Amino acid sequence: MSRQHRAPTPARRSRPSLEVPRVPPAYRPRRGQGADPARWVWTGCIALVALVVGVGAWATLTHAPTPAPQIPYTGPIDGIPCDAGTQSGQSFRVHLDIWVGTRAMVVPAGTGTVNTGSGTCQYYLTSPAAPTSASGTSASATTGGGSSNIIAVAAPAGQKFTLGQFFAIWGLPLSASDLMGHQAAGGQSIRAYVNGKAWSGDPAGIPLQPDAEIVLEYGPPWHTPVPATYAFPPQASPAAAPSGTAASSSSSSAPAAASSSAAGGSVPKSSASSSASRSASG
Numbered sequence: 001m002s003r004q005h006r007a008p009t010p011a012r013r014s015r016p017s018l019e020v021p022r023v024p025p026a027y028r029p030r031r032g033q034g035a036d037p038a039r040w041v042w043t044g045c046i047a048l049v050a051l052v053v054g055v056g057a058w059a060t061l062t063h064a065p066t067p068a069p070q071i072p073y074t075g076p077i078d079g080i081p082c083d084a085g086t087q088s089g090q091s092f093r094v095h096l097d098i099w100v101g102t103r104a105m106v107v108p109a110g111t112g113t114v115n116t117g118s119g120t121c122q123y124y125l126t127s128p129a130a131p132t133s134a135s136g137t138s139a140s141a142t143t144g145g146g147s148s149n150i151i152a153v154a155a156p157a158g159q160k161f162t163l164g165q166f167f168a169i170w171g172l173p174l175s176a177s178d179l180m181g182h183q184a185a186g187g188q189s190i191r192a193y194v195n196g197k198a199w200s201g202d203p204a205g206i207p208l209q210p211d212a213e214i215v216l217e218y219g220p221p222w223h224t225p226v227p228a229t230y231a232f233p234p235q236a237s238p239a240a241a242p243s244g245t246a247a248s249s250s251s252s253s254a255p256a257a258a259s260s261s262a263a264g265g266s267v268p269k270s271s272a273s274s275s276a277s278r279s280a281s282g
Contacts, residue, residue, distance in 0.1 A: 090153065
């Protein structure tokens, strides 16, 4: 057999490559269209807006405006107005002990007094600062912070007030399940005492009466013993009540102030028996 000889296949010649410069996508015109001039206008507008926003943000952060002064609230709270004058219809004091476990809580001095900038106004229920001399004594621990934990009542004659109204002026919660934010849950509870006797209702409903000793407790643990009385410091006699106004309570009258000094600085209670017992203790 004869072999068939194939002619060698000529080598393919590679075509020289032509490098075509590629146009960046940002400058590449759309298919079938030329360059769009409006596109450059929109791009410039967006850049300008971004620049203005950035400058405004920088100016706001570095040159913050001065905040407006806060105006204190002087409106009525729980039906009690903030009066610029001194009420002389009735004037008496109540002492308040608050225990959270074994820690005594302080009623800040000045509670109920608002500085308006041009003067001051007072609600009918306030907490005065502790006196610098002849301070009162209590069976409970001495409070600090310049406060005597005394609630001073100065209001028109005939009005009645409760402990819950003072807490509303103070700005703290008080109920059978909440004592200043401490919730009665998980085995913890709230107890209240008035002159050493347990109060079975809502502590917010405890009436404020002359020379009363009120105790609020959150526990356990509980603070013992529960004080039943408080030896108030001497109090200056208020100005005479205007004509037609009922006389103030025994703790604010001049004879009461005189007997208070004679009894060792303690204001007597309304009844004769309470006065005798407290004078003996003083």
